Amino acid sequence: MDARTHRRPRAVLAAVALVATLGLTACSGGDDGGSGGGGGGDASADAVDAALEKGGEITYWTWTPSAEAQVAAFEDAYPNVKVKLVDTAAAADHNLRLQNAITAGSGAPDVAQLEYQSLPQFVLPGSLVDLTEYGFADLEDKYTASTWGSVTIQDGIWGLPQDSGPMALFYNKRVFDENGITVPTTWDEYVEAGRKLHAADPTKYITNDAGGDAGFGTSMIWQAGGRPFQVDGETVTIDLQDEGAQRWADTWNTLVQEELVSEISGWSDEWFAALADGSIASLPIGAWMPGVLESGAAGGSGDWAVAPMPTYDGGEAVTAENGGSAQVVLEQSKNKALAAGFLRWLNSSQDSIDVFLESGGFPATVADLESDDFLNQESEYFGGQQINKVLVDAANSVGKGWQYLPWQAYANSIYSDTVGQSYLNRADINDGLKAWQEQNVTYGQEQGYTVEEG
Amino acid sequence: MSVAAAPPPALAETAPRRRTQRSFTGLFFTAPFLAVFAFVFVTPVLYALYLSFFRDRLVGGRSFVGVENYVQVFGDAKFWEGAGRVGLFLAVQVPVMLALALVAALAIDSARLYGTGFFRIAIFLPYAVPGVVAVLMWGFMYGDRFGLAGNINDLLGSQVLAPLTPQWILVAIGNIVTWQFVGYNMLIFYSSLKTIPSELYEAAAIDGAGPLRIVRAIKIPALRGAIVIATIFSIIGSMQLFNEPNILRTIVPNVISTFYTPNMYAYNLSFVGQQVTYAATVAIVMGVITGVIAYVVQLRGQREATR
Numbered sequence: 001m002d003a004r005t006h007r008r009p010r011a012v013l014a015a016v017a018l019v020a021t022l023g024l025t026a027c028s029g030g031d032d033g034g035s036g037g038g039g040g041g042d043a044s045a046d047a048v049d050a051a052l053e054k055g056g057e058i059t060y061w062t063w064t065p066s067a068e069a070q071v072a073a074f075e076d077a078y079p080n081v082k083v084k085l086v087d088t089a090a091a092a093d094h095n096l097r098l099q100n101a102i103t104a105g106s107g108a109p110d111v112a113q114l115e116y117q118s119l120p121q122f123v124l125p126g127s128l129v130d131l132t133e134y135g136f137a138d139l140e141d142k143y144t145a146s147t148w149g150s151v152t153i154q155d156g157i158w159g160l161p162q163d164s165g166p167m168a169l170f171y172n173k174r175v176f177d178e179n180g181i182t183v184p185t186t187w188d189e190y191v192e193a194g195r196k197l198h199a200a201d202p203t204k205y206i207t208n209d210a211g212g213d214a215g216f217g218t219s220m221i222w223q224a225g226g227r228p229f230q231v232d233g234e235t236v237t238i239d240l241q242d243e244g245a246q247r248w249a250d251t252w253n254t255l256v257q258e259e260l261v262s263e264i265s266g267w268s269d270e271w272f273a274a275l276a277d278g279s280i281a282s283l284p285i286g287a288w289m290p291g292v293l294e295s296g297a298a299g300g301s302g303d304w305a306v307a308p309m310p311t312y313d314g315g316e317a318v319t320a321e322n323g324g325s326a327q328v329v330l331e332q333s334k335n336k337a338l339a340a341g342f343l344r345w346l347n348s349s350q351d352s353i354d355v356f357l358e359s360g361g362f363p364a365t366v367a368d369l370e371s372d373d374f375l376n377q378e379s380e381y382f383g384g385q386q387i388n389k390v391l392v393d394a395a396n397s398v399g400k401g402w403q404y405l406p407w408q409a410y411a412n413s414i415y416s417d418t419v420g421q422s423y424l425n426r427a428d429i430n431d432g433l434k435a436w437q438e439q440n441v442t443y444g445q446e447q448g449y450t451v452e453e454g
Numbered sequence: 455m456s457v458a459a460a461p462p463p464a465l466a467e468t469a470p471r472r473r474t475q476r477s478f479t480g481l482f483f484t485a486p487f488l489a490v491f492a493f494v495f496v497t498p499v500l501y502a503l504y505l506s507f508f509r510d511r512l513v514g515g516r517s518f519v520g521v522e523n524y525v526q527v528f529g530d531a532k533f534w535e536g537a538g539r540v541g542l543f544l545a546v547q548v549p550v551m552l553a554l555a556l557v558a559a560l561a562i563d564s565a566r567l568y569g570t571g572f573f574r575i576a577i578f579l580p581y582a583v584p585g586v587v588a589v590l591m592w593g594f595m596y597g598d599r600f601g602l603a604g605n606i607n608d609l610l611g612s613q614v615l616a617p618l619t620p621q622w623i624l625v626a627i628g629n630i631v632t633w634q635f636v637g638y639n640m641l642i643f644y645s646s647l648k649t650i651p652s653e654l655y656e657a658a659a660i661d662g663a664g665p666l667r668i669v670r671a672i673k674i675p676a677l678r679g680a681i682v683i684a685t686i687f688s689i690i691g692s693m694q695l696f697n698e699p700n701i702l703r704t705i706v707p708n709v710i711s712t713f714y715t716p717n718m719y720a721y722n723l724s725f726v727g728q729q730v731t732y733a734a735t736v737a738i739v740m741g742v743i744t745g746v747i748a749y750v751v752q753l754r755g756q757r758e759a760t761r
Binding site for chain 1: 713
C-alpha cells in the first residue's frame with residue numbers, strides 16, 4: 001500500500017500503479033547464472049584438503065541451532081578459513097532467499113542448508129555442485145540408506161545429510177494417564193483415543209492439524225503406504241488417490257469432521273503453549289522434535305514420552321521421514337573446493353556431529369545412531385525415557401520408495417488452497433487431494449514435464 | 455531501452471541553435487530526475503514487458519511464446535478471482551474510508567472542536583505505524599481463540615465475532631486498511647481546506663449562510679481536486695492489496711489463498727512457482743486495469759470540476 005504515500009504529477013499516477021506492481025517481478029528476472037566449470041584447479045579429495053589448508057572465506061546459510069558452535073569448532077580446526085554464518089531462521093523464507101540469489105546470479109552463499117524435499121528443485125536447474133568429483137562417494141557408508149538416497153539424485157551427490165526425521169508418536173503421558181488413555185498402536189485406536197480425550201475434557205485435543213502443512217500430509221501418506229509421486233527423468237507420475245493416500249485421508253476425515261483435532265497452526269506461539277500445558281496431547285512428528293519441545297515447550301518437561309507410530313493394520317512397524325535436511329554447495333560459489341571441505345567437515349567429522357547431537361539434533365550417521373551412548377541416553381524432559389531407542393527403531397523402519405516432486409516447494413505452497421479447503425469446510429480430504437493433484441498436473445505440464453496421472 | 459532514451463536526431467539538426475541550447479539547459483536540470491526515472495521506472499516496466507513474451511520452464515528453459523501468456527491470463531480463473539476481490543474491496547472500502555476522512559477533516563476544520571491538535575495527531579497516528587506491525591497487531595486482536603475477538607465472544611457467550619473466517623476476512627482487511635489510511639486522507643483534505651481564503655467565509659457569513667451551507671457551498675467544491683487525488687491514491691492502493699492479506703495468511707492459511715489478490719498471485723507465481731515471466735504478465739495486465747480505472751476517475755473528476 002506504499003503507493004498511497006507517493007505524490008507525483010497526475011499524468012504519472014496510472015503508471016505508478018503499473019511500475020509498483022512490476023517492481024515485484026522485475027527484480028527476480030535475470031540470467032540463470034553461470035553453469036559448469038569448477039572452482040579453479042582440479043577437483044578431487046586432495047584439492048579439498050589443499051583448499052582447507054590454504055584457507056579463504058566462505059558464507060554459510062542455515063537455520064540449524066547448533067550452527068554457531070559448529071562454525072566456531074571448524075574455525076579452531078582450520079584457522080585459515082573464515083566462515084560467515086547467516087541464520088536464515090526458517091526453511092520457507094530460506095528457500096525463497098536462496099532461489100532469488102540464484103536467479104539474480106549473485107549473492108548466494110557457498111554452503112547452504114536445504115530440506116530433503118527441496119533438493120530436486122535446486123538440483124534440476126543446475127544450481128548445486130555435484131560433489132562426486134570431490135570424492136564424496138567414499139562417505140556413503142557413513143549415512144543411513146534413506147538419507148543418502150535423498151541426496152543422490154540422477155547419479156550425482158548433491159549434498160551431505162545433516163539429520164533425519166523418522167516419524168514417531170510423541171504424546172503427553174500425564175494427559176493420557178489422567179484420562180485413562182492407553183498408547184494407541186493402530187490409527188483406529190488413535191481416533192478412539194481422540195474421541196475419549198475430547199469427551200472427557202473439551203479443552204484438550206489428541207493433536208493439532210490446521211490443514212496447511214503439506215509436509216505433514218505427505219509424510220502421513222508416505223506412512224500409510226502411499227507413493228503418490230514418481231519421477232523418472234522428465235516423466236512425473238502423480239496419483240494422490242492411491243491406496244495409501246486414501247487410507248490416510250479416510251482416517252483423518254474422521255478426526256477433522258468430528259472436530260477432534262485442534263486448529264492451532266504448528267510453530268505458532270499458541271502451539272508451543274498448548275504443547276507445554278497438554279491441550280495438544282500428541283504429535284505424530286519427526287525425530288528432531290525432542291530438541292524443539294525442550295526449548296519451545298519447557299513447561300511440559302517430564303510429561304512427554306515417545307512411542308512408535310500407530311499403524312493401519314496393527315502389524316509390522318512402518319513410518320516415514322518428516323523433514324530433515326542436508327547441506328549443499330552452490331554452483332555460484334567462487335571457492336567450491338573450500339566449500340566442499342567445510343561441508344565434509346560439517347556433516348561427517350565426529351567433532352561437528354557431537355556438537356550437533358548436544359543440541360538435541362537427530363543424526364543421519366549410522367555410527368551415531370548405533371552407538372550405545374546415544375541409544376542409552378536418558379532424556380530428562382521425557383521423564384528419563386531412553387527415547388533414542390524408539391527413534392532409532394523408527395529410523396530403521398522408514399517405508400521405502402518415496403519420492404518428492406521436482407517442484408515440491410511450489411506444490412506445498414498450494415496445499416492450503418486445495419487440501420486446506422477440505423479442512424476448512426470439513427469436507428472429504430480425498431476431494432482436496434484430487435484438487436491438489438489437478439493443479440500439480442497443470443503446473444508440471446506448464447513446466448515442460450510429461451505428467452501422467454495414476 | 456536505449457532506443458527510447460536517445461533524442462530524435464532529425465529534430466536536433468533542424469532546430470535553431472539557440473533553441474537547442476535552451477532545451478539542453480532544461481535537460482540539464484531534469485537529468486537527475488530523468489536518470490532515476492529511467493532506471494527505476496521505465497527500465498523495469500520495459501523489462502517486465504519483455505519478460506511477458508517468454509516462458510520459463512524447469513525443463514527446456516526460457517522460450518519465446520508471443521502473446522500466449524496474455525491469452526492465459528484472460529482465461530485464468532485464479533487471476534480473475536483475485537481481481538474481482540480487489541474490485542469489490544475498492545467499491546466498498548474506498549468510499550467508506552474517504553467519507554470518514556472527509557468528516558474528520560471538516561470536523562477539525564470547523565473550529566468548533568476542542569483539542570483539534572490532539573484529534574488530528576490521534577487520527578493520523580495509525581499511518582505512522584509500520585504496515586506489517588499494524589497487521590500483526592490486528593491479527594492478534596482478531597483471533598477468536600486467543601485475541602480480543604475471543605474475549606468479546608466469551609463475554610457475550612456466543613460466537614458473534616469471527617473476523618478470520620471466509621465470510622468476514624475481507625471486511626477484517628478493510629477495517630485494517632481504513633484504520634491505517636483515514637488519517638492520511640484526512641490530512642490531504644485538511645490541507646486543502648486550509649487554502650480556502652477566509653474572505654469567502656466572511657462573505658458567506660454576511661450573506662447569512664449557516665455552517666452546513668458553508669460546507670455544501672464552499673468547502674466541498676473547494677475539496678473536489680483533493681478528493682479526486684485521494685480517490686486515485688486509494689484505488690491504486692486497493693488494487694495493490696498485498697501486505698494485509700499476505701501477513702494474515704500466516705495465521706489462517708486456509709482462509710486466504712495464494713491468489714487472494716492479484717499482487718499475491720504474482721508474488722507467489724514469481725517467488726514460489728518460478729514462473730517469473732507469467733508473473734510479469736499478470737503484473738502488466740493488473741497495471742493496465744489499474745491505470746484504466748484511475749484514468750476514468752481522473753477524467754470524471756475533471757469533468758465535474760469544469761461543470
